[in-house]
Amino acid sequence: MKNLFLVLVISIAAGLAACSPKEKSPEEKLQGKWEITAAEGYMADLNKGTIYELGDQTATISKGILKSEATWKLKGDTLELTYKNMPSPFNFIYAFEGEKLVLRMNNANEKYSQKFTLEKK
Numbered sequence: 001m002k003n004l005f006l007v008l009v010i011s012i013a014a015g016l017a018a019c020s021p022k023e024k025s026p027e028e029k030l031q032g033k034w035e036i037t038a039a040e041g042y043m044a045d046l047n048k049g050t051i052y053e054l055g056d057q058t059a060t061i062s063k064g065i066l067k068s069e070a071t072w073k074l075k076g077d078t079l080e081l082t083y084k085n086m087p088s089p090f091n092f093i094y095a096f097e098g099e100k101l102v103l104r105m106n107n108a109n110e111k112y113s114q115k116f117t118l119e120k121k
Helices: 002-019 026-030
Strands: 032-041 051-054 058-063 066-075 078-083 090-097 100-105 114-120
Touching (some): 032 100
Antiparallel strands (some): 032 051, 058 066, 066 078, 078 090, 090 100, 100 114
């Protein structure tokens, strides 16, 4: 009887472990609609309320009637965002702080540095 109970407990535990959700990749975590709720640095107030909608390597960035299309990819801890019709990408160091996404402009010129905190919509 003890052996049967032990087999039953092990079977249930193995079943639960097999069914547990797989942790999302960084790319999967980034996908979705994000809104800048806090901004610091250069032109901070203009960036609040901007929506970043990240799909599978594509992005739409919008605020009010303004809308831009881009592509994105990850390189380590850097989110590289390339706007259509712009030759050079924008590089952001990204990190998750709980449910929030923090983007820091990877910019050598401190005068134009920016930090955005985004919340998923």
